[in-house]
Amino acid sequence: MANSATAGTDSNKPKIPVLEREQLILNNRSYNWITETICGIIEGRQPLIWWLLFIPSVIVAAIGVGGGLFYLVSTGVGVWGNSNNAMWGWPIVNFVFWIGIGHAGTLISAILFLTRQNWRTSINRAAEAMTIFAVCCAGIYPMFHVGRVWMVWFLAPIPNANAIWQNFKSPLLWDVFAVSTYFTISLIFWYMGMVPDLATIRDRCKPGLRKMLYGIFALGWRGGNRQWSHYEMMYLLLAALSTPLVLSVHSIVSFDFATSVVPGWHTTIFPPYFVAGAVFGGFAMVLTIMIPARFIYGLQDMITMKHIDNMAKIILLTGTIVGYAYIMELFVAFYSGSKYEGAAFWLRIAGPYDWAYFCMMFCNVVAPQIFWAKAMRENLWVVMGVCMLVNIGMWFERFVIIVTTLPRMWLPGDWKYYNPSAVDIMTYVGTVGMFLTLFLLFLRFLPCINIAEVKWTLKQSDPHFDDINDHPDDGTEKAEAYQQELHGGEAK
Amino acid sequence: MSTSAKRVYGYLAEYESASALYKAAEKVRDAGFKKWDCYSPFPIHGLDNAMGMKRSILPYLVFCGGTLGLITGFTLAYTTQVVIYPTVVQAKPANIFTTAAFFPILFELTILLSGFTTLFGVLGLMGLPRLNHPLFASKQFKRVTDDAFFIAVEARDPNFNADATRELLEEAGGTNIELVEEED
Numbered sequence: 001m002a003n004s005a006t007a008g009t010d011s012n013k014p015k016i017p018v019l020e021r022e023q024l025i026l027n028n029r030s031y032n033w034i035t036e037t038i039c040g041i042i043e044g045r046q047p048l049i050w051w052l053l054f055i056p057s058v059i060v061a062a063i064g065v066g067g068g069l070f071y072l073v074s075t076g077v078g079v080w081g082n083s084n085n086a087m088w089g090w091p092i093v094n095f096v097f098w099i100g101i102g103h104a105g106t107l108i109s110a111i112l113f114l115t116r117q118n119w120r121t122s123i124n125r126a127a128e129a130m131t132i133f134a135v136c137c138a139g140i141y142p143m144f145h146v147g148r149v150w151m152v153w154f155l156a157p158i159p160n161a162n163a164i165w166q167n168f169k170s171p172l173l174w175d176v177f178a179v180s181t182y183f184t185i186s187l188i189f190w191y192m193g194m195v196p197d198l199a200t201i202r203d204r205c206k207p208g209l210r211k212m213l214y215g216i217f218a219l220g221w222r223g224g225n226r227q228w229s230h231y232e233m234m235y236l237l238l239a240a241l242s243t244p245l246v247l248s249v250h251s252i253v254s255f256d257f258a259t260s261v262v263p264g265w266h267t268t269i270f271p272p273y274f275v276a277g278a279v280f281g282g283f284a285m286v287l288t289i290m291i292p293a294r295f296i297y298g299l300q301d302m303i304t305m306k307h308i309d310n311m312a313k314i315i316l317l318t319g320t321i322v323g324y325a326y327i328m329e330l331f332v333a334f335y336s337g338s339k340y341e342g343a344a345f346w347l348r349i350a351g352p353y354d355w356a357y358f359c360m361m362f363c364n365v366v367a368p369q370i371f372w373a374k375a376m377r378e379n380l381w382v383v384m385g386v387c388m389l390v391n392i393g394m395w396f397e398r399f400v401i402i403v404t405t406l407p408r409m410w411l412p413g414d415w416k417y418y419n420p421s422a423v424d425i426m427t428y429v430g431t432v433g434m435f436l437t438l439f440l441l442f443l444r445f446l447p448c449i450n451i452a453e454v455k456w457t458l459k460q461s462d463p464h465f466d467d468i469n470d471h472p473d474d475g476t477e478k479a480e481a482y483q484q485e486l487h488g489g490e491a492k
Numbered sequence: 493m494s495t496s497a498k499r500v501y502g503y504l505a506e507y508e509s510a511s512a513l514y515k516a517a518e519k520v521r522d523a524g525f526k527k528w529d530c531y532s533p534f535p536i537h538g539l540d541n542a543m544g545m546k547r548s549i550l551p552y553l554v555f556c557g558g559t560l561g562l563i564t565g566f567t568l569a570y571t572t573q574v575v576i577y578p579t580v581v582q583a584k585p586a587n588i589f590t591t592a593a594f595f596p597i598l599f600e601l602t603i604l605l606s607g608f609t610t611l612f613g614v615l616g617l618m619g620l621p622r623l624n625h626p627l628f629a630s631k632q633f634k635r636v637t638d639d640a641f642f643i644a645v646e647a648r649d650p651n652f653n654a655d656a657t658r659e660l661l662e663e664a665g666g667t668n669i670e671l672v673e674e675e676d
Contacts, residue, residue: 031533031639157568165572167579174596181600185607192611200533200637219621222628223636224529224644225517225539227618232535233548234614238607245603252596456534463514463536 024119024457026301031455034302038197038449039204041297046444049296057436064430068423069144077147081421085414086407090424091141093398094431096274098138099179099253100394102186103246103275104282105131109189110242113235119310121453122302125197126293127286128190129446133438134285135183137431142175171255178252185245189238195221196231197447250274257401264344264405267332273325280318280364281394283311284387289439291384293448302449305378312377315390319368322397326365344405352417353404356396363393498673501626502528502646503657504633505666510536513641516664517542520643523660527649531633531642550613557609558602565601569594626674644672 025034072079082089105127112120143152155176157166166173198214199221205211221227251271258270287308294303333345348357367389376382407418442448459465507513510532517530521544530539540547570591573579578586584593615621627633627644636642643666645657661669 035533035638157572163577165577165579167581168569168573168597169579169582169584169590169593171596174600177597177600181604181607184604188607188611192614196533196637203634203637215623216621219615220623220625221620221637222625223531223533225532225536225543226529226545227620228532228535229540229545230548230550230614230617233550234610237551237554237610241603241606241610244599248596248599248603255596452534461510461534461536463511463538463542465509465511 022119022306024122024304024306025454026304029301029458031458034454035200035204035451037299037302038447038451038454039201041443041448042201042445043204047296050440050444053436054440057433057440060433061430061437062433064426064428064432065140065434066430068426068430069140072144072423072427073149077145079421079423080145080427081419081424082145083416083418085409085416086403086418088402088406089418090399090420090428091145093395093402094428095138095141095145096253096398096402097281097395098134098141098431098435100250100274100278100281100398101134101285102131102138102182102282103250103278104286105129105134106182106186106189106242106246107279107282108286109193110239110246113239114243118457119307121450121457122299122304122307123286123290123311123449124453125190125193125446125450126290126442126448127282128186128193129439129442129448130282130286130289131186132183132190133435133442135179135186136438137435139179139183140427140431142179171252171259174252175256178249182245182249185238185242189242192231192234192238193450194446195219196223196452197450199223200451201447247275250278262405262409263338263340264348265401266341267329269325269328269332273322273329276318276321276325277364277394277397280315280322281390283315283318284390284394287311287315287383287387288391291380291387293443297443297448299449302454308380308383309377312371312383312386315386316368316371319364319390323365326361340410344408347408348400348404351404351408353400356400356404360393360396360400363389364397367393498675500647500654501672501674502644502649502652503661504627504630504642504644504670504672505661505664506632506668507641507643507665508667510641512665513643514539514542516643516661516666519664520645520660523651525645525649525651527646527652529644531627531636531644533637533639533641548617550610550617553613554606554609557613558606560609561602561605562598564605565598566591566594568601569597626672629674630670630672632668632670 080089080091082091105124108120108127109124112124143149146152146155154160155166155173195218198218202211202214202218205214251274254270254274257265258267260266290303291308294300330345330349333341336342348354367386370376370382370386403418408415455461505516507516513530513532514536517539520528521542530536530543532539570588573590573594574586574588580586584590632640633642643661643664645652645661651657658669
């Protein structure tokens with residue numbers, strides 16, 4: 001483009017340097033290539049690595065979630081390491097961890113849509129799937145944490161024989177509403193976004209059961225503009241609804257802590273701090289699963305280095321916000337003059353859980369700072385390494401918040417050292433297996449990249465594409481954008 | 493079971509690119525057709541205007557749905573907490589001033605019902621789900637979800653004329669023009 005824009009123009013005119021528009025899809029790919037590549041993942045045989053990941057994941061999920069919860073239900077919730085003071089141990093740590101993971105999916109699909117960040121199209125489908133699966137994993141913990149899981153319907157405001165109603169002033173009930181709404185809206189968003197792509201698969205299938213099933217889920221989509229017009233309005237509305245929703249969900253999760261009178265929890269910084277942390281942890285998880293998937297299925301032209309660069313920058317930004325929140329918490333504990341608040345934070349830093357605190361600090365605040373260097377953002381091993389550290393660090397953040405606080409509240413006589421039980425560990429590892437199982441099934445059966453939206457970002461999809469070519473000289477000089485620079489002009 | 497009686501659904505014409513489709517759509521619009529549609533693998537910016545379509549009414553439906561959600565949330569929380577089963581905890585009153593503590597519930601239910609309205613509203617407006625459509629009988633139409641662009645003009649449009657409509661689509665740059673029939 002740089003050459004064609006400068007060729008045949010008036011050389012006397014001063015040129016305005018303009019950064020060339022980023023190519024979101026590399027190597028001038030056609031519509032058909034995009035369809036073939038993405039549908040090929042579903043239609044072809046899965047590579048060996050898929051089975052090598054899938055089989056252990058299923059086994060871990062079956063033993064951890066299936067076996068662990070069976071043992072828990074048949075014995076009692078006491079098999080988890082929770083005790084009278086540490087009512088919330090690993091189960092709630094894991095709940096907050098998984099819910100947080102989900103937030104990046106909604107952020108990519110909704111907030112980046114509203115801000116017209118077109119690079120989201122290559123990653124939004126997988127990120128939304130990740131949201132749904134993470135919320136599924138998260139849902140397990142509060143459901144079984146209530147003690148008698150068969151009574152879990154008491155969470156819903158349904159008239160019952162005892163004539164008891166829920167306490168609508170309680171953040172725990174707000175949480176029930178927030179998480180279930182979040183799951184429902186995310187599912188609608190994910191599914192409706194997929195309808196045109198399911199139609200693509202339907203149209204490529206040979207007649208048979210597969211075609212029938214994809215056909216039913218494609219709802220009879222035809223791609224007419226009278227459908228697209230409503231469809232795009234729906235997408236905009238769902239994005240506009242999801243944006244405040246995603247901010248509300250982790251805010252309400254943080255209210256579980258912040259509205260209590262427990263030192264270390266009773267702070268107003270919690271809602272923004274939790275939301276930033278959730279986005280931070282979620283983006284790390286998106287990269288953790290997308291970088292390998294990109295290699296395994298050869299999606300380098302669609303999930304480009306620019307996408308990874310953007311996400312690494314978001315991790316750097318949100319990681320720094322989280323770091324600011326950690327420091328500000330300490331400062332407020334000191335500045336408030338409250339000796340209980342001060343003692344709670346002193347116990348975090350120099351108490352028996354100091355190892356967890358410094359692990360969190362290193363993984364969440366120090367590690368992402370490496371992304372200031374461009375070369376580090378371009379090295380996928382470094383990106384993967386930092387993302388793994390962030391995944392660990394964000395888990396430890398929730399551990400620090402819950403476990404350093406509850407077993408050491410107001411009465412020193414109650415203090416003790418919290419240890420998770422074997423069933424705690426089993427359930428957590430099981431949910432990791434469950435998450436991977438669901439994600440691998442998603443890669444196997446559903447289009448993992450938004451086919452229609454990726455096609456929409458191509459240059460030739462603009463109906464006025466031809467008109468631009470009629471007037472090549474717009475008085476500007478094109479500066480090379482990131483991809484072109486990275487690939488030495490090869491990417492054209 | 494199938495009868496051999498066929499009814500003409502309309503003409504289907506292929507266009508080579510998004511911009512060709514856009515220009516053809518303007519011509520069909522200017523010819524005064526009402527029952528026709530442009531088919532593409534992705535939404536095309538500005539095609540609504542080129543087809544002379546109005547903005548989707550979905551936002552109005554969603555506004556009503558959201559309002560209903562807000563009212564539902566308030567009614568649910570107020571009735572249960574103040575009227576039926578007042579719980580005096582957390583030093584919060586059990587009267588109209590408790591409403592502030594219901595805001596998260598009101599918000600979530602507003603979003604939930606807006607979301608449901610969006611889902612069912614859009615399906616209603618798009619006329620989906622449906623199991624079949626006359627256009628699915630066309631072999632080339634399968635490519636509409638891959639890389640092809642089509643215009644279909646329906647026979648039930650009052651302006652439809654077997655020869656003139658075909659000519660119009662051809663003049664606008666259409667290729668592979670096909671008469672699509674449906675079983676009566």
